[in-house]
Amino acid sequence: MSEHPVLPSVLLSGSHAQFLEELTDKEFWNYATELAYAVSASPSRPEEYLECNCEAIGHRRGWLALVDLREVVSPPHQFTRLPGSPTWMHGIMAWRDEIIPVVDLGAYLTNNIAQPRADGMVLVAHYKDLIVGLFVGGVGSMTTFELEHMVPLEHTPANDAALCTRTTKAIKGVYADALVLDIPVILADIVEHLRMTVSL
Amino acid sequence: MNDALPPSDENELSAEDLEVLRAFDAMENWNSSLSTSTLPPSPGAQESSTHTKPLALDDIVDEMMMVFVTEADEDISKMRRALNQLEQEEQINPARFVALQRAGHKLRGTAGAVDCHTIATIAHHVEVIAEQVTLGLLFPLIGSNALSQAVSALELLEKNLITYGSEQEGEALLAALATVYQTLNIDLQQPLARPAEQTTSVTHPLEIELVEETSEEAGVSVHIPARQFQDSPSSKPFIRIDSRRFEQLVKHSEHLAELRAPLDNAQAQVETALQDLHTAQARLQELESFLPTLLASSIPPSYKRNGHTSSSLIARILNDANQRSSSTLQRRIKARTSLARTSDPSTWDELQMERYTEKDTLIRSLREAIADVTVCASRVRIAYGQLELLLQDYITQVASVRSDTLLLRLAPLSTLVPRLQRAIKMSTLAQAQEVQFEVRGETTEIDEEILEALAEPLLQLLRTCASDTHTEDGDSQGPYRVWLHAQGLGNEIIIEIGFSMTVHGGAINAIRDPVQRLNGTIFSQRNTAGGVSFYLRFPRSHSAAQCLLIRAGNQHLIVPAVQVQRISEKQREKFDIFYHLGELLGFSAEDATADSRVQPVLIVAPGAGASRTTIGIAVDEIINELELIVRPLQPYLQRPGIVGAAVDGDERVLLMLDLPELVRYATKAGAHRQMFGGKTPAPAASDKQPGAVKILIADDSVYMRQSLLQTLQHAHYTVMEARDGMEALEQLLENKPDAFLLDVEMPNLNGYDLLSIMQLYPELASVRIIMLTSRSSEKHKQRARELGAHAYLTKPCDPETLLQTIRDQLAL
Amino acid sequence: MSKLIMVIDDSATVRKIIETCLGREGFEVRGFPDGVEAMRWLTEPGSRIPDLVILDIGLPKMDGYEVARRLKTKPQFANTVIIMLSRRDGVIDRLKGRLAGAKDYITKPFKTQEIINVIESYLGIPASG
Secondary structure: OOOOOOHHHOOOOHHHHHHHHHOOHHHHHHHHHHHHHHHHHOOOOOEEEEEEEOOOOOOOEEEEEHHHEEEEEOOOOOOEOOOOOOOOEEEEEEEOOEEEEEEEHHHHHHOOOOOOOOOOEEEEEEEOOEEEEEEEOEEEEEEEEOHHHOEOHHHOOOOOOOOOHHHHOOEEEEEOOEEEEOHHHHHHHHHHHHHHHHOO | OOOOOOOOOOOOOOHHHHHHHHHHHHOOOOOOOOOOOOOOOOOOOOOOOOOOOOOOHHHHHHHHHHHHHHHHHHHHHHHHHHHHHHHHOOOOOHHHHHHHHHHHHHHHHHHHHOOOHHHHHHHHHHHHHHHHHHHOOOOHHHHHHHHHHHHHHHHHHHHHHHHHOOOOOHHHHHHHHHHHHHHOOOOOOOOOOOOOOOOOEOOOOOOOHHHHHHHHHHOOOOOOOOOOOOOOHHHOOOOOOEHHHHHHHHHHHHHHHHHHHHHHHHHHHHHHHHHHHHHHHHHHHHHHHHHHHHHHHOHHHHHHHOOOHHHHHHHHHHHHHHHOOHHHHHHHHHHHHHHHHHHOHHHOOHHHHHHHHHHHHHHHHHHHHHHHHHHHHHHHHHHHHHHHHHHHHHHHHHHHHHHHHHHHOEEEHHHOHHHHHHHHHOOHHHHHOOEEEEEEOOOOEEEHHHHHHHHHHHHHHHHHHOOOOOOOOOOOOOOEEEEEEEEEEOOEEEEEEEEOOOOOOOHHHHHHHHHHHOOOEEEEEEOOOOOEEEEEEEEOOOOOEEEEEEEEOOEEEEEEHHHEEEEEEOOOOOOOEEEEHHHHHOOOHHHOOOOOOOOEEEEEOOOOOOOOOOEEEEOOEEEEEEEEOOEOOOHHHOOOOEEEEEEOOOOOEEEEEOHHHHHHHHHHHHOOOOOOOOOOOOOOOOOOOOOOOEEEEEOOOHHHHHHHHHHHHHOOOEEEEEOOHHHHHHHHHHOOOOEEEEOOOOOOOOHHHHHHHHOOOHHHHHOEEEEEEOOOOHHHHHHHHHOOOOEEEEOOOOHHHHHHHHHHHHHO | OOOEEEEEOOOHHHHHHHHHHHHHHOOEEEEEOOHHHHHHHHHOOOOOOOOEEEEEOOOOOOOHHHHHHHHHHOHHHOOOEEEEEEOOOOHHHHHHHHHHOOOEEEEOOOOHHHHHHHHHHHHOOOOOO
């Protein structure tokens, strides 16, 4: 089986087309089957990520997978305080037809108090039927990379003392000196925290 | 065998037939071969075999088959003919369906007799479907569709029968037909009782309470699925609405639609007027740009020209004037021209003339342009005024359409009354005694869904209360009375269900959850007839709520208007319970404004009756009263005391508070825990005298009360007694104890009822509640705990444990 | 002379079945598609009073109950047994049948043996001939 990557991203260049033609029927069939299986089993599809600035983390920047985001909301924002909220939560806000909690990403990751600020962006993230707003200082560019190229957290220099143990689960790894964040884990954790505060 | 009957008049007696009948009636005797008959010999007389020649079985079967097939063929053709006629005719002729029904019926019997069961089944289908259409249970078009499929199946089967001698493909055809029926939503099993008339309903009803009743009375058991209460109103396929109201809605929406065109027109007019204004403005600006050039250009040429001595002086003056403002320049120009005119007519030259004309034109143009602008501006104003008027109209229409829609969802309480009456009639109490049931205010309108959700709880309440035949000793004046009084105030409905006697406890516990789901409350009070009344409060409909917009710190919040009895200034009044809203919500003190400014205080309306405790909550500002649509928050965002949230015009989220709940939560939490992470609020003014600890015991057993009394008095507690739930409640409110020992089984209000009601009185939040009951299962303990009990003891309980528990609870 | 049985049913097949099975037993059977035809035959010369009438309820022109009632108005029919034959088997239907003068009630679909048994229970087994 040749080293050809996933079919969709391969432009059928002349050489490749010729290669396909020269296969016998059986070989072609095998090739096709292998490709089909390869596509479904491959975990390291390149994904698009959005860069964001969240202060209070050693690395100062984070990557969020675009598929987990619904919208980026620019200032000015209006947050309403919700009694009984964790310190890293700004409050709740109205987004389209929903009322969602807004969490300061940096504060959450370092278990600090969310400081009110006038600027910054709210990234509306979703996971299953949970929708949570992640407040960041700003957003940068969009990049595509594969998770294979990411460096696991353990291997990076330990200037992450600011990160608490809970949040290390939320970080998939480091890429280009910024933290790749696992949104599903973060969102589930946030909601779990909110739920626990109530049962007193 | 020839059935030479005319196909269309099959069921009518022809003149000839009547003759036959008359002749038959006139027949005197038989057995006489001389009897004459004036009738022509019957053309259709059956020449049936009367011989007893034993036929071979096969022959018989074959002959049978032939006969059957011929007959079946005829019947099937009849069906096909009827179907064709249905298709071709303009109007649906019910006679066709009757014909189909008859043919189906006949074929079924016939086919069954010769064991052609598939044909029999399908023929039965034809019969049932045709009958359903005739009875109005099925739409004719759907019916004829299904029938045509069935008849085709029959034709196919018949062909198979002829060709193969048996019913080939029977199974497949039946399965295919089953899917057809399913797609068309035809239920062949549907009982054919005619549904009760609903003259006011517009859509085809799926379930009707009244049908249940009439059919039960008729003795026919009709199974019609009861409508389930579901959280999402859109999940039901059909609803019933009043057709008059629906027509009103349609009328109003049409008005609304009609307003659209003039609105668009008016808007267009405003736009045109604005355009004109813009053009005029542009023109003005254009002209303005000519001004300087024109004015400036008037000087140099004159300067160049004037070589004459007379004008050189003037020219010099003009030169000086050039340095100065343009108005001076203008004056000079004017002066010059007049001078030029008067002084030297011969030196009048055309250029000067032109310049004057140009200037003049310019001035005139400027004047015109300014006038234009003015006119256009006023036109804009007029057009805008008209637009505004139309918009007002539009908004009013929208409001009336909205109220029509809301009205549609409303139904009077009287629709529930028959069921309630029945429940009472069938109750155990009514079997033993005479019970009178009276209803007032049955015309009160409530959202249909809420009404439906309320039905079961109300019935449950009646059943629970009337489930006891315990008679009061001696004081029954006349028959027992049960009454239902309903009242609607704004968006709130209050229903009083009163009993003139002691009732069985447990009513509140039974219906607490459904009532809460409706955002309602239920409490109880003794009434003037000597019995107990239950009060149900709930919203009339799920529409916008009237709220008060308030500010605490820098946060804006809303409070339901019904929860605020009145507003007062802090200085003048003294309250039994007082909090600042910021404290209740856990907002830090730094957000609060200085105390020196007078803060308005909201006096909380008592959620339940007979509460004499005043509760005041101070806020920083009362901004406004609004109507907003409040929606519940996500489960993980819910907090005690926060009912939901609304979004205002600026996209800001406003939390909707439940004041009594907040106070209750604060009181409970205040003792030993910081609430909401804020500072511990100041405890309410305590009316506890040092040294005398009061304990209330509630148990319907005299013996129990006696023994508890002794134990507690021995331990130096002040003891109060209550014989039933109602008494216990009154004692709680009048003479608040420090601890409360209560049994579960009690008349009027049982233990769980009491726990529920106590939650409505924030002032009772500090009472330590100890259950003392014979029920020991985990389920009961759990329930008690959910409802707010602090400790749970099972009878029999030794005094030591009891006293220890009390001591522990009081220490908290 | 063998006993005469009248079958009034609008289905030719049913008539054929009954004629055949009862005919085999030794009865004389005459079939008619509806009450009018039956009565017409009865007015003709050579007709006789039947000993038993098997009567379907769902008949065109005049339903079975009506036919039964009419037949029973004639004193000559006093001894004639009327048996109703129909798909329906409700208490009401049986009652109506009885009120109309029927002695018994058979439901369709029926087994031929059933018919034979019922008939013979009223008329007895005919002498074989």
